[in-house]
Amino acid sequence: MRHWWDTFDAATDLALIGWQHLREDVAMTSDLDCFDVAVIGAGWAGLGVSYYLAQAGLRHCVLERSRIGETWRTQRWDTFRLNTPNWASMMPGDRYDGPDPDGFMTRDAFVALLEDFAARNNLPVETQTPVSALTFDGEQDKLRLETSRGVRWARNVVIASGSLNRPRRPQAAASLPLGLLQLDASDYRNPTSLPAGAVLVVGSAQCGGQIAEDLVRAGRTVFLATGRVGRVPRRYRGRDIVFWFTRSGLFDVPRKEFVEASGYIMGRPLLGAGRTISLQSLSAQGVVLLGRLIGIEDGCLTFAANLEENVQFGDAVSTRIKRSIDAHIASEGIDAPAADDDPDETVAPRLPDPPIRSLNLAEDGIASLIWCTGFEGDFGWVRVPGVLDARGQPVQEEGITAQPGLYFAGLDFAFTRNSGTLLALAKESQHLVGHLLARHAPTYQRGLNSSGP
Numbered sequence: 001m002r003h004w005w006d007t008f009d010a011a012t013d014l015a016l017i018g019w020q021h022l023r024e025d026v027a028m029t030s031d032l033d034c035f036d037v038a039v040i041g042a043g044w045a046g047l048g049v050s051y052y053l054a055q056a057g058l059r060h061c062v063l064e065r066s067r068i069g070e071t072w073r074t075q076r077w078d079t080f081r082l083n084t085p086n087w088a089s090m091m092p093g094d095r096y097d098g099p100d101p102d103g104f105m106t107r108d109a110f111v112a113l114l115e116d117f118a119a120r121n122n123l124p125v126e127t128q129t130p131v132s133a134l135t136f137d138g139e140q141d142k143l144r145l146e147t148s149r150g151v152r153w154a155r156n157v158v159i160a161s162g163s164l165n166r167p168r169r170p171q172a173a174a175s176l177p178l179g180l181l182q183l184d185a186s187d188y189r190n191p192t193s194l195p196a197g198a199v200l201v202v203g204s205a206q207c208g209g210q211i212a213e214d215l216v217r218a219g220r221t222v223f224l225a226t227g228r229v230g231r232v233p234r235r236y237r238g239r240d241i242v243f244w245f246t247r248s249g250l251f252d253v254p255r256k257e258f259v260e261a262s263g264y265i266m267g268r269p270l271l272g273a274g275r276t277i278s279l280q281s282l283s284a285q286g287v288v289l290l291g292r293l294i295g296i297e298d299g300c301l302t303f304a305a306n307l308e309e310n311v312q313f314g315d316a317v318s319t320r321i322k323r324s325i326d327a328h329i330a331s332e333g334i335d336a337p338a339a340d341d342d343p344d345e346t347v348a349p350r351l352p353d354p355p356i357r358s359l360n361l362a363e364d365g366i367a368s369l370i371w372c373t374g375f376e377g378d379f380g381w382v383r384v385p386g387v388l389d390a391r392g393q394p395v396q397e398e399g400i401t402a403q404p405g406l407y408f409a410g411l412d413f414a415f416t417r418n419s420g421t422l423l424a425l426a427k428e429s430q431h432l433v434g435h436l437l438a439r440h441a442p443t444y445q446r447g448l449n450s451s452g453p
Helices: 010-017 019-027 044-055 070-074 107-120 171-175 206-217 241-248 279-284 307-332 422-451
Strands: 034-040 060-063 131-137 142-147 150-159 181-184 198-202 222-225 288-290 293-297 300-303 358-360 366-371 406-408
Touching: 034 044, 034 142, 044 060, 044 107, 044 422, 060 150, 070 107, 150 422, 171 293, 198 206, 206 222, 206 279, 241 307, 279 288, 279 307, 288 307, 406 422
Parallel strands: 034 060, 034 150, 150 406, 181 366, 198 222, 198 366, 222 288
Antiparallel strands: 131 142, 142 150, 293 300, 300 358
8 A cells, every 4th residue: 555655756755865965964054043944833743843853954943832732731621631542642753662552641641742752852942932923034035933032034934833723613602691601622621610500512523522521420411512523433343443544544545535625624533532432422421412503692502403413424434434444454354353342332322302402501500611613723923925824724735835945734634634643743744854855955965066175
């Protein structure tokens, strides 16, 4: 099976192959006040790019607005765990050698992993250095970064500040009563931080499903407004589902094959950390399931009559993915155990009868509402023409923008279904650094030719 990284363009191949040859010459710059590369953001994507920039010998800096892994520290709830197993949650050059390869890292453990990675590799991270504006100076052919510690200049910039760090809410949320506590998924921490009363969770993808389970396990009354979201089992045929995703190539599907003409991309299927989460398993635990939220007026919320369709859609996605894995196992002659019934998939859903089509916040005792309705990137500080679309989101192809020398790293679905996860970090970081080197190869080659006898 061929993967996207098997088909690098010739320039990128040449740059990657020539890393060792170019190290000394790439490291030299005549302008000591200008970095070869500035990386913005010290999360997993920024640190991964920095790792390969250091290997290439490029003089660079990593500018972090606060602390390493800041988004992971401040936008995840207390019981949060990564939903990729430990063996698949490693940084470039590292391998998991602990006692629980199929376990799942906590929020705090992952932050510690990032800090350790930066320290071990001596990466040039400057914390507490937010970038307030990024512009391009055409006369100098350099990118200008305004930071809290003064202006920085760079020939190239890699933006790795995250594309899922600004929550989205429907406009109608502003019309809800002032006495209702409204939180985004990134602000939720634990059940005890919420006032007494029922909780309405809106959105049943990753955050919504996991937060609803966190709340109901704590004994809270939970309503969940569902959507058209796929799901997958945590384990299948003796292995974690991520193993089969990577082994079968399901994660390697290129962007062009799943993005719709409108630009819409269906989100990732719901995947629990440590166990399967399905709408039926949540309902069996006591979560009250609703259809999609469609209206808000005078403290009353209305819901579509599509709950059963949403349950069936999740089941259909799970079945389709399992059949694809079955076909891969058969075609490759893999010795794998037969499929077992997953109780969190096969449990009968407890759907409200009759279906609930409306809720009155006061009458139904709802004191908190948690919006799990998606995220986008916060790139308002990027002021380079043609780099952001009308919604303020990146315009790029495989991380490369129309502005020479300006890149994005760690974006969801930028290359493949795998993009935006640790599983894609090494290959995509190498691709960006390789493209950057190839762009400057003629300059470096002139330096090599002029330095000889």
